[in-house]
Amino acid sequence: MRYLVTGGQMKQVDRYTIENIGIPSLVLMERAALAVAEEVMKHGQKTDRIWVLCGNGNNGADGVAAARMLHLKGYKVFALLVAGKEKGSSEYLTQVSIAEHTGVNLAGFSDLIPGTCDILIDALFGVGLDREILGRYREILETIRRCQPKFTVAVDIPSGIHSDSGQIMGIALKADITVTFGYEKLGTMLYPGKEYSGKVLVADIGFPGESLERLKTEYFTLDPEDVKQLPKRPAYSNKGSFGKVLVVAGSKNMSGAAYLSALAAYRTGAGLVKIFTVEENRTILQTGLPEAIITTYEAGEAEAGTERFKELLVKQCEWATAIVLGPGLGQEGYVRNLVEEVLANAYVPIVLDADGLGTIASNPELTSYFTENIIVTPHLGEMARLTGSAVETIQKQLITTAREYADRFGITCVLKDAVTIGALKDQRTYINGSGNSAMAKAGSGDVLTGIIAGLLALGLEESDAAAFGVWLHGRAGDMVKEKQGEHSILARELTEEIHSIR
Numbered sequence: 001m002r003y004l005v006t007g008g009q010m011k012q013v014d015r016y017t018i019e020n021i022g023i024p025s026l027v028l029m030e031r032a033a034l035a036v037a038e039e040v041m042k043h044g045q046k047t048d049r050i051w052v053l054c055g056n057g058n059n060g061a062d063g064v065a066a067a068r069m070l071h072l073k074g075y076k077v078f079a080l081l082v083a084g085k086e087k088g089s090s091e092y093l094t095q096v097s098i099a100e101h102t103g104v105n106l107a108g109f110s111d112l113i114p115g116t117c118d119i120l121i122d123a124l125f126g127v128g129l130d131r132e133i134l135g136r137y138r139e140i141l142e143t144i145r146r147c148q149p150k151f152t153v154a155v156d157i158p159s160g161i162h163s164d165s166g167q168i169m170g171i172a173l174k175a176d177i178t179v180t181f182g183y184e185k186l187g188t189m190l191y192p193g194k195e196y197s198g199k200v201l202v203a204d205i206g207f208p209g210e211s212l213e214r215l216k217t218e219y220f221t222l223d224p225e226d227v228k229q230l231p232k233r234p235a236y237s238n239k240g241s242f243g244k245v246l247v248v249a250g251s252k253n254m255s256g257a258a259y260l261s262a263l264a265a266y267r268t269g270a271g272l273v274k275i276f277t278v279e280e281n282r283t284i285l286q287t288g289l290p291e292a293i294i295t296t297y298e299a300g301e302a303e304a305g306t307e308r309f310k311e312l313l314v315k316q317c318e319w320a321t322a323i324v325l326g327p328g329l330g331q332e333g334y335v336r337n338l339v340e341e342v343l344a345n346a347y348v349p350i351v352l353d354a355d356g357l358g359t360i361a362s363n364p365e366l367t368s369y370f371t372e373n374i375i376v377t378p379h380l381g382e383m384a385r386l387t388g389s390a391v392e393t394i395q396k397q398l399i400t401t402a403r404e405y406a407d408r409f410g411i412t413c414v415l416k417d418a419v420t421i422g423a424l425k426d427q428r429t430y431i432n433g434s435g436n437s438a439m440a441k442a443g444s445g446d447v448l449t450g451i452i453a454g455l456l457a458l459g460l461e462e463s464d465a466a467a468f469g470v471w472l473h474g475r476a477g478d479m480v481k482e483k484q485g486e487h488s489i490l491a492r493e494l495t496e497e498i499h500s501i502r
């Protein structure tokens, strides 16, 4: 697990380290600049034309220091000082003074003769960027972009990307590599910032652990080594040891979603999976997934809300350790009854997805059944229906949208996008780094519900099941893509990779 920070949190880490621990700001900066210079030396040669674009805050000061280090190693460096010294930070003034004493080639931006730039070090704005880039700064960034640097190393974060949201603040520079300090910023994990950052390298510049621990560390991501934290299968066990997943899914002419969800739950480790679906799906599901138990109902009895139907459903809910509710249920009138009965009668974790969420959006009064064991997994369109916000608005504020929805009901909200967010009920927020665009295909979401339910059945609590589930799902997608390329992934193949990850 890796913590991620907002720009504001990073500033608090800086301040605490400087003021309470006593590591001078310039000492941190020296290590930051060295990390940048070393990265440039790995990619460049002494004959390369290296430009360093420097603002007059501490990001610019990092740039000036890196320019000095490269200059002293014999590299051809040209530091472009974009702003005057008047409002420069004290570290910036110190770095410029040192650079002057060591003979670094310093110039104002107006002295730039546009030409070949082999390597650009982008040190205009770091976590201090707090507003839209306009006027002269915008023109400077446009000029730099027109020069088409062959390789760009961003200092801390690409200039123009907001460190909390990953949004472009009017204009931004694209980097091949971003050398970030201490902890990765949310802005390089979230689109479009993620795309602008290239490869992100986190440089340890000496922040002691306690400088972060004392903050409320809310944001985190998972890496391949974290898979070790998933529960192991004890040797002495039976199918009952691993929990029972009830998949309430499927409708007439729609059996695939139930199949995929159930299959994924089994592949993730559930001991028993039962599909509760319409009678029409019995044969096809029994044939496709003979390992699953199939219990069926008639749409008519669900519509009428007969006693037999209610009793049958209550029995299923009592049987389950975890429930998937929604995939492929369709939008027939009876679905509302079905969803309400499950929400009212289940006392175990429920993964609510797809048509289950559609039912909630059309019948918002059903949210009164939401308890802390609900995990909702909407994509942006579903979230738009649930909240009444536009998709474009949600996309610009994934984290806040997911967090607000989760907190409103005290539930866990997994908001699915190119970077999926898990606003967990325990107040931590998971930012997913696995997965790829090839997974944007029918059935992929059904597999995710099954994986999360499988983890719940193994005993993970809702927050961990949601975060690990999203990660495993993306990782499986990455592995399938590696084998068969971008275009031909099928949702069911995601389930076939789960074993190689776990």
Ligand SMILES: NC(=O)C1=CN([C@@H]2O[C@H](COP(=O)(O)OP(=O)(O)OC[C@H]3O[C@@H](n4cnc5c(N)ncnc54)[C@H](OP(=O)(O)O)[C@@H]3O)[C@@H](O)[C@H]2O)[C@@H](O)CC1
Residues within 6 Å of the ligand: 014, 015, 018, 025, 026, 028, 029, 032, 055, 056, 057, 058, 059, 060, 062, 087, 089, 124, 125, 126, 127, 128, 129, 130, 131, 132, 133, 134, 137, 155, 156, 157, 181
């Ligand atoms: N010891 C430390 O603290 C360490 C810090 N480190 C480094 O410091 C960086 C943070 O430094 P920072 O806080 O000085 O902010 P920074 O990103 O340089 O930007 C501030 C400048 O930008 C300006 N500005 C902002 N928005 C603007 C806009 N839209 N359009 C125009 N101007 C705009 C703003 O102007 P102002 O608002 O003052 O008018 C100010 O001049 C961090 O990312 C890391 O690289 C590391 O060395 C580790 C040790």
Ligand SMILES: [K+]
Residues within 6 Å of the ligand: 059, 122, 123, 124, 125, 126, 154, 155, 156, 157, 158, 159
């Ligand atoms: K930068």
